[in-house]
Amino acid sequence: MGGQVTQERREQIFNSALKLMRSNGFQGTTMRDIAADLGIEAASLYNHISSKEDILRNTCFSIGNRLVQSIHEVNDLYFNAEEKLRWAVKNHVLTLTENLDASYVFIHEWRNLSEPQRTEFISLRDDYEKQFTQILETGETEHLFNATDKKFAVLTILASLNWIVEWYRADGKMKAEDIAVKLGDFILTGLRKDSI
Amino acid sequence: MGGQVTQERREQIFNSALKLMRSNGFQGTTMRDIAADLGIEAASLYNHISSKEDILRNTCFSIGNRLVQSIHEVNDLYFNAEEKLRWAVKNHVLTLTENLDASYVFIHEWRNLSEPQRTEFISLRDDYEKQFTQILETGETEHLFNATDKKFAVLTILASLNWIVEWYRADGKMKAEDIAVKLGDFILTGLRKDSI
DNA sequence: CCTACCGATCGGTAGG
DNA sequence: CCTACCGATCGGTAGG
Numbered sequence: 001m002g003g004q005v006t007q008e009r010r011e012q013i014f015n016s017a018l019k020l021m022r023s024n025g026f027q028g029t030t031m032r033d034i035a036a037d038l039g040i041e042a043a044s045l046y047n048h049i050s051s052k053e054d055i056l057r058n059t060c061f062s063i064g065n066r067l068v069q070s071i072h073e074v075n076d077l078y079f080n081a082e083e084k085l086r087w088a089v090k091n092h093v094l095t096l097t098e099n100l101d102a103s104y105v106f107i108h109e110w111r112n113l114s115e116p117q118r119t120e121f122i123s124l125r126d127d128y129e130k131q132f133t134q135i136l137e138t139g140e141t142e143h144l145f146n147a148t149d150k151k152f153a154v155l156t157i158l159a160s161l162n163w164i165v166e167w168y169r170a171d172g173k174m175k176a177e178d179i180a181v182k183l184g185d186f187i188l189t190g191l192r193k194d195s196i
Numbered sequence: 197m198g199g200q201v202t203q204e205r206r207e208q209i210f211n212s213a214l215k216l217m218r219s220n221g222f223q224g225t226t227m228r229d230i231a232a233d234l235g236i237e238a239a240s241l242y243n244h245i246s247s248k249e250d251i252l253r254n255t256c257f258s259i260g261n262r263l264v265q266s267i268h269e270v271n272d273l274y275f276n277a278e279e280k281l282r283w284a285v286k287n288h289v290l291t292l293t294e295n296l297d298a299s300y301v302f303i304h305e306w307r308n309l310s311e312p313q314r315t316e317f318i319s320l321r322d323d324y325e326k327q328f329t330q331i332l333e334t335g336e337t338e339h340l341f342n343a344t345d346k347k348f349a350v351l352t353i354l355a356s357l358n359w360i361v362e363w364y365r366a367d368g369k370m371k372a373e374d375i376a377v378k379l380g381d382f383i384l385t386g387l388r389k390d391s392i
Numbered sequence: 393c394c395t396a397c398c399g400a401t402c403g404g405t406a407g408g
Numbered sequence: 409c410c411t412a413c414c415g416a417t418c419g420g421t422a423g424g
Contacts, residue, residue, distance in 0.1 A: 025307070027223040031419060043420080044393045052419065085387075108304070111221070136387070145387040149378065152370075155363060156356045156382055163355030174348075182345065186352055190386035191281075191332070191341040227403060239404080240409045248403065 010048040012038060017055045018101035026056055026109040056109060057117055063106040064124045066095050071131040081139030082188065088135055089187065090180040092161045097168050097176040104165045129154055157187050206244040208234060213251045214297035222252055222305040252305060253313055259302040260320045262291050267327040277335030278384065284331060285383065286376040288357045293364055293372040300361045325350055353383050 007015075016037040020029040031052055035042040049055060070091040074084055096103040110121050132154045139145030160183060168179070203211075212233040216225040227248055231238040245251060266287040270280055292299040306317050328350045335341030356379060364375070 025221070025223060027221060028308070030417080032417090041394060043395080043422095046420070047393070112224070139387065152378060153382065153387065155359060156379065159355045159359030160352045163351060167351060182348060183352065186349065186386065188386045188388045190382065190384045191335065191349065192384045226401080228401090237410060239411085242404070243409070 013045060013048055014055060014059070015101075018059060018105055021055075021109060022101045022104045026052075026105070026112045053112075053114060056105065056112055059102045059105050060110045060113060060117075060121055061124070063095065063099060063102055064121065064128070067092065068124060068128050068131070070095065071128060075131055075134055081135060081142050081144050084135045084138060085187065086180075086184045088132060089161065089184045090177070093164060093180040093183065094176055096162070096165055097170070097179070100165060100168065100170070107162050107165055129158070132158065160187065209241060209244055210251060210255070211297075214255060214301055217251075217305060218297045218300045222248075222301070222308045249308075249310065252301065252308055255298045255301050256306045256309060256313075256317055257320070259291065259295060259298055260317065260324070263288065264320060264324050264327070266291065267324060271327055271330055277331060277338050277340050280331045280334060281383065282376075282380045284328060285357065285380045286373070289360060289376040289379065290372055292358070292361055293366070293375070296361060296364065296366065303358050303361055325354070328354065356383065 013034060017029065017034045020033050020037060023029075024033070031042040031045055035045055071088055074087045074091065111118070113121055129151075133150050136145055136150040136153055140150075164179060164183075168174075168176075174182075209230060213225065213230045216229050216233060219225075220229070227238040227241055231241055267284055270283045270287065307314070309317055325347075329346050332341055332346040332349055336346075360375060360379075364370075364372075370378075
């Protein structure tokens with residue numbers, strides 16, 4: 001009870017680790033690096049986490065599950081395809097921007113998961129892509145979208161969305177919601193002017 | 197003189213190394229892994245390459261220079277903005293698909309470059325992005341594109357283009373040229389149907 | 393949370 | 409291209 005003034009140590013470890021892994025990669029970040037960032041010894045980390053991969057595993061599935069959950073909600077709750085797409089984009093952008101270091105690791109370092117987590121992670125990602133594809137199918141049914149190759153379109157869209165972890169800064173000019181709108185616009189209409 | 201029946205050993209080393217780095221990352225690939233793939237000892241590699249980073253450096257700058265050169269040509273030779281964009285997309289797609297493993301390493305592992313190469317690489321990338329931005333500016337001048345935030349648009353476009361190294365397979369259904377056309381279409385018009 | 397330490401492995405070199 | 413080997417460093421454990 002009562003507000004905690006200090007972060008839990010486990011959370012601090014995750015924050016330091018993800019910050020370092022973003023810069024130097026999972027394999028390029030050592031337990032000694034993480035410990036030094038917190039001013040303790042590497043051995044002390046093991047009182048709070050079970051292994052280095054513990055950090056990676058929790059991060060990848062935490063972000064992944066959040067994304068999957070939110071797109072299922074979108075597919076359950078909203079009916080117009082364009083609206084669905086805009087909500088899916090917004091959820092994706094907000095999840096990433098609100099967890100920048102974790103999202104960066106989620107996108108770039110999941111390959112370092114050992115089995116069976118690696119396979120499990122790929123299933124989670126496939127589920128997400130399938131839900132996204134369903135939005136495009138809805139749009140086709142409603143005669144709103146013209147994506148002939150929906151799998152291709154989804155991968156292209158997700159690439160655009162994931163790229164924001166490369167350049168987004170919380171203190172930058174563009175707010176996350178603005179980015180979501182601009183990405184939604186781009187995905188829907190591309191570069192070409194509607195009328196000259 | 198005369199046709200060489202066997203690949204140069206240095207080239208074989210690069211091929212093995214890039215294949216392994218694509219699967220396991222730069223730091224996750226050891227000199228012993230590369231040597232084992234070729235059936236020799238790790239120490240023998242040093243008769244052909246000077247270091248592990250030698251492989252990374254050559255790969256990143258080889259792909260990077262090729263991309264930069266081709267986009268400069270596009271900006272020098274073709275005048276219509278849409279045509280320029282389609283050529284730039286095509287060149288990008290062909291460069292990546294024709295050098296899949298190298299391109300994957302180029303996109304994902306350049307952060308492992310040590311200074312001053314890392315900074316030099318970023319300059320090269322900035323040059324490329326600047327040339328791409330110029331195409332969008334041409335399109336605006338010609339009243340063809342409506343990209344208000346061109347830097348943002350360029351990063352989004354490049355994200356879509358770079359994503360192909362994740363899923364492209366030389367033996368797949370889609371040929372590189374088809375992919376270039378579809379990506380060009382998507383970038384120009386997005387998902388929305390022009391008329392209902 | 394620390395000291396002390398382990399077995400394994402790394403990139404690279406010497407010398408042939 | 410190999411044998412033999414180096415100094416450094418890694419993730420993690422024992423025991424307090």
